[in-house]
Each structure stands twice: as C-alpha cells, then as structure tokens.
Amino acid sequence: MCGIVGMVGQGPVNQEIYDALLLLQHRGQDSTGIATAEPNGVFHQHKARGMVREAFRTRDMRTLLGTIGLGHCRYATKGTASSEEEAQPFYVNAPYGIVLxxxxxxTNTRELTDELFHRDRRHLNTSSDTELLVNVLANELQTSVTGLGSHPSEAPCADGDGVGRGAWGRLDADQVFEAVTRVHERVEGSYAAIALIAGYGLLAFRDPFGIRPLILGTRKDPSGETDRYEWIVSSESLVMENAGFEVVRDLLPGEAVFIDLDGHLHTRQCAVDPKLFPCSFEYVYLARPDSVMNGISVYEARLRMGERLAETIAQHTPEGFIDVVMPIPDSSRPAAMQVARKLGLEYREGFYKNRYVGRTFIMPGQSVRKKSVRQKLNAMSSEFKGKNVLLIDDSIVRGTTSREIIQMARDAGAKSVTFASAAPPVRFPHVYGINMPSRHELVAHGRTIPEIAEELGCDYLVYQEVDDLRDAILEGSDIEDLDMSCFDGRYVTGTVTEEYLEWVEGTQTS
Structure with a gap:
C-alpha cells in the first residue's frame, strides 16, 4: 500500500502535489517523492526517506518546476524500506523519458527480472518492483513507437519535433494504450500506476483486477484565465475534495487514461478480460474514512462492519458481561460506535493517541512496531478501573499491537478484557500490496480462536465472519466480489502458487 497522485494543471503543480501527499501520508511513511515536468520535457525530481513534512524544504519545492507532476508516499512491500534508492518516483531516459x-x-518479479535482462536488455539497479514496472512500460512504449522492440537504432529515422520527442515522430494516445495493453499481458499482481512521459503528458493505469484504487478528478482552471480543465488522479477521493476537484469516477480495472499537455483526456480499456476485485483491506484499515473508493464510502462500510460484528459478539460473550465499549483509535472508531449502539452499551474513549507517532502496522520491523505501541497510545485508568471492557480494533495481523494494548488495559485496572476484530482472522499472506508476506508472522495462522485469545492475553476474543465483512463492504454496491485473500486464501489473479508463497516467505524480512 502506497499513496500516489498525479496532476495536469495550468499553473505550477508542485504545491498541490505536496498538499495531496500530506493527505495520503497514512498510506506510507517510509519515504516520499515528487517529480514535475516542464512543457519542453525537462524533469525535476526530489525524493527522500521519511514523512512528507520532513522530506521537502522550501529550496526543494522551488526546484520542482512545471505544470504537470506526480507524487508518492511509500510503504515498503518489495525491496528495502531503509533504502533511499528505492524511494519513488523511478526514472528511465528512453523512450522520451518516463518517471513513474x-x-x-x-507477483511475477522473478520472471520479469529475467526477461528485462536477457530479452529487453535493460539494467535494474534495485530490488523494487516499481523499477521493474517502469522498465516494462518503457520497453513496450518503445515497441509501440518503433515497432522493433528494444532496438531503436534499427528504426527508420524521422525528424523530431522538440525536446523530449524522439526520432520516430510524435507520440499519440493510441501508441500509449498499445503499450499499456502489452504491460497487462506481461505483468501479474496488483498495480495502480501514474507516469509522466516527457514532452507529452500524464498516463495512469490500473491492473485488470482493480485491486488497488485509482480515482480521476477534474476542475476548471482556477485562475479563470483559460477555459481549460485541470486533471488529477489519486489513490483516494479525499485528495480531490480537499483541492476543489470534482470526482469524475474510479478508473476501471485494466483501464488507462492519458492526459496530454493541453489537458485533453483520452481513455481506453487495455485489458482483455477485466474484473473488479478491490482489496477489502482498504476498507478495513488502509483508506481514510472520508474517502469514497469504487463508489463505496469507507466510513459507511466501517459502520456496517460494526453492525455485523455486534451480532457475532452477542453470540460469543455472556449476556450482561460487558460494561463499556472502547475503540482502538482511529480506524476502528466507526465500527466501535455501531457495536455500542447495537448492543445498547456505553461507548467511551479509553485510549489517548499521540498524533506524532506513525501508524504502527506499516512500520518496518516487529521490534519497531512493538516499541511504538506504547508511545502511540496511553490508557486512561479512569476509564478502565474496575470495568469489563470490550475493545474494538479494525483487525489483528501479527498480534504485536493487540497484545500490548490488552496488557495496557489490564495495567490501567480493567476487570476483564474482551477483544473484538472488525475483520476476520488474517490467516494467509497478502501479496497484492500489504506487508503480510510470511504466514509465521500472522498470529491467526495455524491457531484456533481460543488459542489466539490465549496468545494475546484477553478473556474473550471475537472476530468478524468472512461473509459478514464482504456483505458489509459491498452492501448497496454493484460490485460482485472483493479480494479477501488474507482472510480466505483465495488469490483473485489466479497466478499465486504455493511455490511463490514459499519463495516470498524465504526472501522477505519482518
């Protein structure tokens, strides 16, 4: 999971991309980067480790010239979180110049790495799958404009028409979409991507299963000097609402949009058999509640999760046993409110959250996560002392955070602690963009619910049912299904094998 944004404006876009990344900071805190482009094709780029506010200084922003640009905040799922070289955007200089x-x-990084070296003759300098993706796109775009794959020197020469425009004539939207079609044929897994093509415009595309989100927005030139439209693409809709853009729609699975430097929008379906399976974990935890993704309000989906969870809690805990319901701030708050309302229990805020500590789930390394829990949350003893408390969290993944929180509640004087998860047990690796690569890291893998309760140290443990989570998210939507692979072990792309899962577990670190 990362946050991405791209914009085609009529004036400088650097500040608005920076502002958008601040709004997407919850999606990644390992590193961040911005790239902009001038109409003549010159790129400007700055990227660094850490949070958005830490990475950019005034002097950096002044160098980011141009009316078209993109930005990224990173949550490492491939490669190394501590490596500044793996911060995005990634750049290749041919054809034309592309940043992505x-x-x-x-999920087919091994095959792509081999193909790029032996067939496409492209050099990779990191272990990042984003570098793979930008090189595959560049190779296929080169094929579109030359017809000769990775051998542009063999192409018939034509006069160029400006800086950043190659020796094969003007690039058109059809050629761009042909390239994306071949990217879909070669690449497996999940990918929402935004790219700048020097001297031509902005390209955005989504994988054929629509696993990761990507949303298109527009507004009229805010300066009033032209009647042209400005465009934005982003991981979440809240970015558009904050900047005064109107949400147009989500990109369809497999769809690509190309916006030229004059602000003209071109769209095409580039996948043969696209199917929409958005990631359920976006609604459980990743996205901000004030976003709407795939036409589904994240906040309302979390309220519905709470309603269904309340029914399960009532079935598995003694009647009258619970005195008070408390959320683990912040993403579980909507579900906890609905649990309290449905069960007729008092709702209280027992934990105070330190806003200056990042999201513990997306911190690299178990030791860092564990240390950060008590820095992030403080239990107020006045709310816990002598009470039978029901704690609601959005999910339980590794169990590190949950175990610490349960102990904090007991230390604050709780008489008993019942713990409930608005998501089902996470029993399987998530390979589509969430850092859950190893089964042995997952507290629910290979354990029954009573065994998990003992491991966490709570008196009762209740999980959401898989079907209830699916129904809660999809209620009122025309979407038929979700990617719920970390809960049910069903990998929607159909290309994830046991051998691949074992390889991932052997190569990733916790």
Missing amino acids: VHNGNL
Whole structure:
C-alpha cells in the first residue's frame, strides 16, 4: 500500500502535489517523492526517506518546476524500506523519458527480472518492483513507437519535433494504450500506476483486477484565465475534495487514461478480460474514512462492519458481561460506535493517541512496531478501573499491537478484557500490496480462536465472519466480489502458487 497522485494543471503543480501527499501520508511513511515536468520535457525530481513534512524544504519545492507532476508516499512491500534508492518516483531516459509511481505489488518479479535482462536488455539497479514496472512500460512504449522492440537504432529515422520527442515522430494516445495493453499481458499482481512521459503528458493505469484504487478528478482552471480543465488522479477521493476537484469516477480495472499537455483526456480499456476485485483491506484499515473508493464510502462500510460484528459478539460473550465499549483509535472508531449502539452499551474513549507517532502496522520491523505501541497510545485508568471492557480494533495481523494494548488495559485496572476484530482472522499472506508476506508472522495462522485469545492475553476474543465483512463492504454496491485473500486464501489473479508463497516467505524480512 502506497499513496500516489498525479496532476495536469495550468499553473505550477508542485504545491498541490505536496498538499495531496500530506493527505495520503497514512498510506506510507517510509519515504516520499515528487517529480514535475516542464512543457519542453525537462524533469525535476526530489525524493527522500521519511514523512512528507520532513522530506521537502522550501529550496526543494522551488526546484520542482512545471505544470504537470506526480507524487508518492511509500510503504515498503518489495525491496528495502531503509533504502533511499528505492524511494519513488523511478526514472528511465528512453523512450522520451518516463518517471513513474506505483501502488501495489507485482507477483511475477522473478520472471520479469529475467526477461528485462536477457530479452529487453535493460539494467535494474534495485530490488523494487516499481523499477521493474517502469522498465516494462518503457520497453513496450518503445515497441509501440518503433515497432522493433528494444532496438531503436534499427528504426527508420524521422525528424523530431522538440525536446523530449524522439526520432520516430510524435507520440499519440493510441501508441500509449498499445503499450499499456502489452504491460497487462506481461505483468501479474496488483498495480495502480501514474507516469509522466516527457514532452507529452500524464498516463495512469490500473491492473485488470482493480485491486488497488485509482480515482480521476477534474476542475476548471482556477485562475479563470483559460477555459481549460485541470486533471488529477489519486489513490483516494479525499485528495480531490480537499483541492476543489470534482470526482469524475474510479478508473476501471485494466483501464488507462492519458492526459496530454493541453489537458485533453483520452481513455481506453487495455485489458482483455477485466474484473473488479478491490482489496477489502482498504476498507478495513488502509483508506481514510472520508474517502469514497469504487463508489463505496469507507466510513459507511466501517459502520456496517460494526453492525455485523455486534451480532457475532452477542453470540460469543455472556449476556450482561460487558460494561463499556472502547475503540482502538482511529480506524476502528466507526465500527466501535455501531457495536455500542447495537448492543445498547456505553461507548467511551479509553485510549489517548499521540498524533506524532506513525501508524504502527506499516512500520518496518516487529521490534519497531512493538516499541511504538506504547508511545502511540496511553490508557486512561479512569476509564478502565474496575470495568469489563470490550475493545474494538479494525483487525489483528501479527498480534504485536493487540497484545500490548490488552496488557495496557489490564495495567490501567480493567476487570476483564474482551477483544473484538472488525475483520476476520488474517490467516494467509497478502501479496497484492500489504506487508503480510510470511504466514509465521500472522498470529491467526495455524491457531484456533481460543488459542489466539490465549496468545494475546484477553478473556474473550471475537472476530468478524468472512461473509459478514464482504456483505458489509459491498452492501448497496454493484460490485460482485472483493479480494479477501488474507482472510480466505483465495488469490483473485489466479497466478499465486504455493511455490511463490514459499519463495516470498524465504526472501522477505519482518
């Protein structure tokens, strides 16, 4: 999971991309980067480790010239979180010059790495799958404009028409879409991507299963000097609402949009058999509640999760046993409110959250996560002392955070602690862009619910049912299904094998 944004404006876009990344910071805090382009094709780029506010200084922003640009905040799922070289955007200089940002996770990286070296003759300098993706796109775009794959020197020469425009004539939208079609044929996994093509415009595309989100928005030139439209693409709709853009729609699975430097929008379906399977974990935890993705309000989906969870809690806990319901701030708050309302229990806020500590789930390394829990949350003893408390969290993944929180509640004087998860048990690796690569890291893998309760140290443990989560998210939507692979072990792309899962577990670190 990462946050990505791209914009085609009529004036400088650097500040608005920066502002958008601040709104997407919850999607990744390992590193961040912005790239902009001038009409003559010159790129400007700055990227660094850490949070958005830490990475950019005034002097950096002044160098980001241009009316078209993109940005990224990174949550490492491939490669190394500590490596500044793996911060996005990634750049290749041919054809034309391309910079690209990507949210998701490619699952055929071994095959692509081999193909790029031996067939496409392209050099890779990192272990990032985003570098793979930008090189595959570049190779296929080169094929579109030359017809000769990775050998442009063999192409018939034509006069160029400006800086950033190659020796094969003007690039058109049809050629761009042909390239994306071949990218879909070669690449497996999840990917929402945004790219700048020097001297031509902005390209955005979504994988054929629509696993990771990507949303298109527009507004009229805010300066009033032209009647042209400005365009934005982003991981979440809240970015558009904050900047005064109107949400147009979500990109369809497999669809690509190309916006030229004059602000003209071109769209095409580039996948043969696209199917929409958005990631359920976006609604459980990743997205901000004030976003709408795939036509589904994240906030309302979390309220419905709470309603269904309340019914399960009532079935598995003694009547009258619970005195008070408390959320683990912040993403579980809507579900906890609905649990309290449905069960007729008092709702209280027992944990105070330190806003200056990042999201513990997306911090790299178990030791860092564990240390950060008590820095992030403080239990107020006045709310816990002598009470039978029901704690609601959005999910339980590794169990590190849950175990610490349960102990904090007991230390604050709770008489008993019942713990409930608005998501089902996470029993399987998530390979589509969330850092859950190893089964042995997952507290629910290979354990029964009573065994998990003992491991976490709570008196009762209740999980959402898989079907209830699916129904809660999809209620009122025309979407038929979700990617719920970390809950049910069903990998929607159909290309994830046991051998691949074992390979991932052997190569990733916790």
